[in-house]
Amino acid sequence: MILTFEDVVLSFSGVTALNGVSFEVGEGELFAVIGPNGAGKTSIFNVLSGVYRPEQGKVRFKAEEDEDVDLLGKRPSQIAKLGIARTFQNIELFSNLTVIDNLMLGRHHHHPYGVLQAFAWFGTARQNELTNRAKVEEIVDFLELEQWRRLPVGLLPYGVQKRVELGRALASEPRLLLLDEPVAGMNLEETEDMARFILDIRDELGLAMVMVEHDMGLVMDLADRIMVIDFGRPIRTGRPREVAADPDVIRAYLGEEHRITS
Numbered sequence: 001m002i003l004t005f006e007d008v009v010l011s012f013s014g015v016t017a018l019n020g021v022s023f024e025v026g027e028g029e030l031f032a033v034i035g036p037n038g039a040g041k042t043s044i045f046n047v048l049s050g051v052y053r054p055e056q057g058k059v060r061f062k063a064e065e066d067e068d069v070d071l072l073g074k075r076p077s078q079i080a081k082l083g084i085a086r087t088f089q090n091i092e093l094f095s096n097l098t099v100i101d102n103l104m105l106g107r108h109h110h111h112p113y114g115v116l117q118a119f120a121w122f123g124t125a126r127q128n129e130l131t132n133r134a135k136v137e138e139i140v141d142f143l144e145l146e147q148w149r150r151l152p153v154g155l156l157p158y159g160v161q162k163r164v165e166l167g168r169a170l171a172s173e174p175r176l177l178l179l180d181e182p183v184a185g186m187n188l189e190e191t192e193d194m195a196r197f198i199l200d201i202r203d204e205l206g207l208a209m210v211m212v213e214h215d216m217g218l219v220m221d222l223a224d225r226i227m228v229i230d231f232g233r234p235i236r237t238g239r240p241r242e243v244a245a246d247p248d249v250i251r252a253y254l255g256e257e258h259r260i261t262s
């Protein structure tokens with residue numbers, strides 16, 4: 001398992017956001033978390049990325065082969081360095097910088113040299129710069145961003161901006177990717193493109209992902225396993241068909257009219 005989330009409890013002055021949430025994510029697995037508004041999905045991401053510290057539970061991440069790290073108490077920057085990257089519900093890019101420059105910023109954990117060395121522009125600094133540029137070009141190819149590479153991100157269509165944000169997360173070469181509503185606000189074509197890229201990330205890069213998404217069709221089509229939460233508690237975790245057929249899930253969340261038969 002690359003991630004183990006065990007019996008996590010988190011509350012905010014009387015509101016219990018997570019009430020004993022446990023799940024595991026395997027290497028290369030696309031794991032989705034769904035649930036009604038306020039169920040606790042964003043709170044899970046905020047615990048995983050070090051923004052919130054739960055009062056109970058364990059969160060362990062396999063940062064390297066045979067190296068299990070306890071994530072609780074770590075700062076967001078430390079967690080990012082360990083290999084967990086995240087996209088956001090609202091695009092968080094520098095809109096006046098180009099696609100390439102935004103992707104280069106995603107490499108900032110890979111600049112292990114100081115300012116002086118960077119200015120002097122020799123040895124490892126130069127080598128690192130070349131490596132970073134090569135990695136960014138790979139991502140531009142992978143996410144089919146060539147035609148926009150030199151444009152400021154703020155000028156691009158919404159769906160492309162979301163793709164750049166995904167690229168920025170990939171640029172840090174994570175071992176685990178957290179996708180927070182990756183297709184929110186997208187039209188059908190943009191959604192289909194994003195779905196294809198998410199599948200490519202799993203199938204070609206072999207990257208494990210945790211995805212929170214309201215688009216039920218997308219979740220059912222893409223996820224290997226799904227956890228449904230309601231009021232901060234998991235109702236059911238399983239393969240899409242199992243989850244969609246679970247009477248508790250249907251009652252609590254999907255509603256009879258959303259019964260999924262695919």
Ligand SMILES: Nc1ncnc2c1ncn2[C@@H]1O[C@H](COP(=O)(O)OP(=O)(O)OP(=O)(O)O)[C@@H](O)[C@H]1O
Nearest residue numbers: 012015016017035036037038039040041042043044
């Ligand atoms: N910083 C906070 N302060 C107080 N209450 C919070 C905070 N963050 C989350 N909560 C509460 O915790 C519960 C879970 O919220 P969370 O945002 O995790 O749900 P969600 O499933 O992501 O919802 P949505 O689908 O609307 O994004 C809610 O009752 C919410 O009001």
